[in-house]
Amino acid sequence: MTVQGTNSAIRVGASILRDYLVLVMIAALVALTALIEPKFLSPENLTNIMFQFGPLMMVALGTTFVIIGGFIDLSIAGTINLVAVVTISLIQPMGQVPALLTGLATGTVCGALNSVLILSSGALTQAEALFMTFGLSTVYSAIALLYSHGSTMHFWDITASKSIFQAIGSGSLGFLSWSFVIFLISLAALWVFQEMTAEGRAVRLTGGNKTAARLAGVRISRSIVVIYAIGGFMAALGAIVLFSRVTTASPVIGVGYETNAILAVVVGGTTLKGGKGSVLRTVMGVLLVVLMSNCLNLLGVSTYLQVVAEGAILTFAIWLDNRKHM
Amino acid sequence: MDSGGSEVILSIKDVCKSFPGVKALDKVSIDVKRAMVHGIVGENGAGKSTLMKILSGVYEKDSGTVVFDGQQIEHTTPQQSMQRGLAIIYQELNLVNTMSVGENVLLGRFREMKGMRGTHAKARELLDRIGSKIGTTRLVSELSVSEKQMVEIAKALSFESKLIIMDEPSSSLTAEEMCELVKIIQQLKDQGISIIYISHKLDEIFEFCDNVSVMRDGRVIDTKPKSEFTRNELIMQMVGREIENEYPERPQRVGEVLMEVRSINTRKLHDVSFSLHKGEILGFVGLVGAGRTEIVRALFGADRVRGHQVLIEGKPTPILNPRDAIGAGFGFIPEDRKLQGLVLPFSVESNISMASFRKFTRLGFLRKSIEKEIGTRQVKALSVKTPSTKVPVVNLSGGNQQKCIVGRWLEISPSILIMDEPTKGIDVGAKYEIYMLMKDIAERGGAIILISSELPEVLNMSNRVLTVFEGRITGEFDPKVTSADKIMSAALGFDGECS
Ligand SMILES: Nc1ncnc2c1ncn2[C@@H]1O[C@H](COP(=O)(O)OP(=O)(O)OP(=O)(O)O)[C@@H](O)[C@H]1O
Numbered sequence A: 001m002t003v004q005g006t007n008s009a010i011r012v013g014a015s016i017l018r019d020y021l022v023l024v025m026i027a028a029l030v031a032l033t034a035l036i037e038p039k040f041l042s043p044e045n046l047t048n049i050m051f052q053f054g055p056l057m058m059v060a061l062g063t064t065f066v067i068i069g070g071f072i073d074l075s076i077a078g079t080i081n082l083v084a085v086v087t088i089s090l091i092q093p094m095g096q097v098p099a100l101l102t103g104l105a106t107g108t109v110c111g112a113l114n115s116v117l118i119l120s121s122g123a124l125t126q127a128e129a130l131f132m133t134f135g136l137s138t139v140y141s142a143i144a145l146l147y148s149h150g151s152t153m154h155f156w157d158i159t160a161s162k163s164i165f166q167a168i169g170s171g172s173l174g175f176l177s178w179s180f181v182i183f184l185i186s187l188a189a190l191w192v193f194q195e196m197t198a199e200g201r202a203v204r205l206t207g208g209n210k211t212a213a214r215l216a217g218v219r220i221s222r223s224i225v226v227i228y229a230i231g232g233f234m235a236a237l238g239a240i241v242l243f244s245r246v247t248t249a250s251p252v253i254g255v256g257y258e259t260n261a262i263l264a265v266v267v268g269g270t271t272l273k274g275g276k277g278s279v280l281r282t283v284m285g286v287l288l289v290v291l292m293s294n295c296l297n298l299l300g301v302s303t304y305l306q307v308v309a310e311g312a313i314l315t316f317a318i319w320l321d322n323r324k325h326m
Numbered sequence B: 001m002d003s004g005g006s007e008v009i010l011s012i013k014d015v016c017k018s019f020p021g022v023k024a025l026d027k028v029s030i031d032v033k034r035a036m037v038h039g040i041v042g043e044n045g046a047g048k049s050t051l052m053k054i055l056s057g058v059y060e061k062d063s064g065t066v067v068f069d070g071q072q073i074e075h076t077t078p079q080q081s082m083q084r085g086l087a088i089i090y091q092e093l094n095l096v097n098t099m100s101v102g103e104n105v106l107l108g109r110f111r112e113m114k115g116m117r118g119t120h121a122k123a124r125e126l127l128d129r130i131g132s133k134i135g136t137t138r139l140v141s142e143l144s145v146s147e148k149q150m151v152e153i154a155k156a157l158s159f160e161s162k163l164i165i166m167d168e169p170s171s172s173l174t175a176e177e178m179c180e181l182v183k184i185i186q187q188l189k190d191q192g193i194s195i196i197y198i199s200h201k202l203d204e205i206f207e208f209c210d211n212v213s214v215m216r217d218g219r220v221i222d223t224k225p226k227s228e229f230t231r232n233e234l235i236m237q238m239v240g241r242e243i244e245n246e247y248p249e250r251p252q253r254v255g256e257v258l259m260e261v262r263s264i265n266t267r268k269l270h271d272v273s274f275s276l277h278k279g280e281i282l283g284f285v286g287l288v289g290a291g292r293t294e295i296v297r298a299l300f301g302a303d304r305v306r307g308h309q310v311l312i313e314g315k316p317t318p319i320l321n322p323r324d325a326i327g328a329g330f331g332f333i334p335e336d337r338k339l340q341g342l343v344l345p346f347s348v349e350s351n352i353s354m355a356s357f358r359k360f361t362r363l364g365f366l367r368k369s370i371e372k373e374i375g376t377r378q379v380k381a382l383s384v385k386t387p388s389t390k391v392p393v394v395n396l397s398g399g400n401q402q403k404c405i406v407g408r409w410l411e412i413s414p415s416i417l418i419m420d421e422p423t424k425g426i427d428v429g430a431k432y433e434i435y436m437l438m439k440d441i442a443e444r445g446g447a448i449i450l451i452s453s454e455l456p457e458v459l460n461m462s463n464r465v466l467t468v469f470e471g472r473i474t475g476e477f478d479p480k481v482t483s484a485d486k487i488m489s490a491a492l493g494f495d496g497e498c499s
């Protein structure tokens, strides 16, 4: 009986470790980097990290629901490109608040458009969604290029007030940056959606088993529109935080965000199989991804190797995810 | 152990197994003899499947010993037990749908068979051994359930199995397919192979098992030769109480027409029209593939079917999707609980509450305490065996999973409940309870459409029976006064009464 006791204790321990693997890895990464490079824990670098994780965080939080719902969204990069150039170009003619709202609306519409195409074609598998949203990403990017004539737009070209965007980009409220405050608000709202609303539950059921959910009267079409719309909205928010920080918007500004967002979501422990996961896990996933790239930068690792590392981690995370659900 | 005339091939001794919150097996001991069919019966959640999964190496036992073919077995894997000669055929068959029959029979041994030709030749030989004529180049996805089972059996034979475990193999077979399986079991026995046969259908147990073990609450209550059991005694031991009749009386008060369905036409269905009365249980009888499921799916809006008419209490009611159907008072228990019924990783409670969102949301927010009440209420009403309503439904035994789906629909008190194989995998005692609930719905003015491959169930529960053959309704009968033979011949395409 004692053997059995220790056995099950080990099993429980292992499963806790697996659940909190990301936290453990974050701690290890921080400790390791701080040891090698004491600058890592300097206030400048920490502020840097705080600004750095803003855009990816927004995007990844939105992507979380798409994945919990059993789908995937590769159109994010295109959406970011389009939202960035549209928003920045509208500050001058429309004023900053209308520009901001138009930007958010553009993202939401792009997201919803994905779902409408997916639904109307009857493509209800993740693989089909993958190809479709990939195609749409190209379309959105092309529109962004056409719209901006391929040129990068700068903040300083703008004579109208842009104080909101400046605040988002570099301002802070007390010791918190504005982008961090936006993050906290989004996180809280999305967590409430995930845990406490009927639609949040419907999304989960859709991701868990579409057929069963539909036969039990769950509106799976609506859930699919909702997840993609949230994904698009959060991508737009990410785009705005991003160009506000770098003060320019090029029509290729969003490249790579879609894969990094998926990377963060999966590394955080939300399964690609749908039904399970949480925005809180995504927060950890993003932290890990951002810390890792920051750490590799500090250590002077080349960008190419960094991409290799990211790819390896994504592959490993998916591998682990599959093992867990065998 | 003496190895006398009836040699023991498998000896299980004092095996225990616990899951969090459940003692699934408690000192289980069973001996299985060579070339015998050993039946195992027991209530849902008694531990039958768990024991089999320990034998095959899916689970590890906590304590006890297992001796198979003179060899003590510890820490085995499904692969190893296969090679040792112990094969298991799960209720959810494990074939690769996109491959041919031959490739499935000899899966992973393509090289040993020296390529495609060798594979097919060997598969043919194995299928011949059980007298099956399935072409080895056919795709598994095209096979019927019983054909798939044949493929599984041939696969087991390819490992020179000495013991084949069949966990509820008959729950999705028709009567004819069942005869086929019985023949094969006999042949396997003649070849010296032992079989462990798990089933909730006592007729089968009495038909061809040699010995029978009864399990209850993780224990073996009794093991005896079949001839020493009477049917009532067996039921009594299984459920721990006496059950006088396996079926309650039919609902008594059939009233006026509740629903009328006019001309459902699809590629498979031809001009299907029928009516349903208040207080009635309407049974559909037909072969697998005759179109019974297609009819109810079209009615419920599960498939995209247009052009037919549904009138409920005389009012035309368009049903475009399941949600419309539920709004119009329908409930639907689908035939495949894993694929169409349950969200397996989700809790018992959220699986039960899935169709009654409206009851536990306010202004779009969930009220989890009410959801919990719903879960608890149905778990109690159907005596679902589970440590709590929060555990993932996948951890429940097959029959208890089915009860969760039944509970889901009872919760919304539907006026028309469609039940496609509702008692699949459910034990005798619980079946009776479900029949009582059906009767209850009918007697409160609702109606039930019942599809079942168990003919006695349809004939004993229905007030009226429609036979379906090749997508058409071929007859209408009163099962109280019509012989089963007559109804079956209409379902087999011979002339019925109406057509
Ligand atoms: N993986 C698991 N995790 C937790 N509990 C489990 C697991 N598998 C089985 N159980 C529990 O063990 C008990 C025995 O289950 P088992 O599947 O062996 O029953 P069974 O006799 O096969 O029933 P049925 O006739 O319904 O198929 C049940 O109470 C079930 O809830």
Ligand SMILES: [Mg+2]
Pocket (backbone or CB within 6 Å): B048, B049, B050, B167, B397, B398, B399
């Ligand atoms: Mg079972």
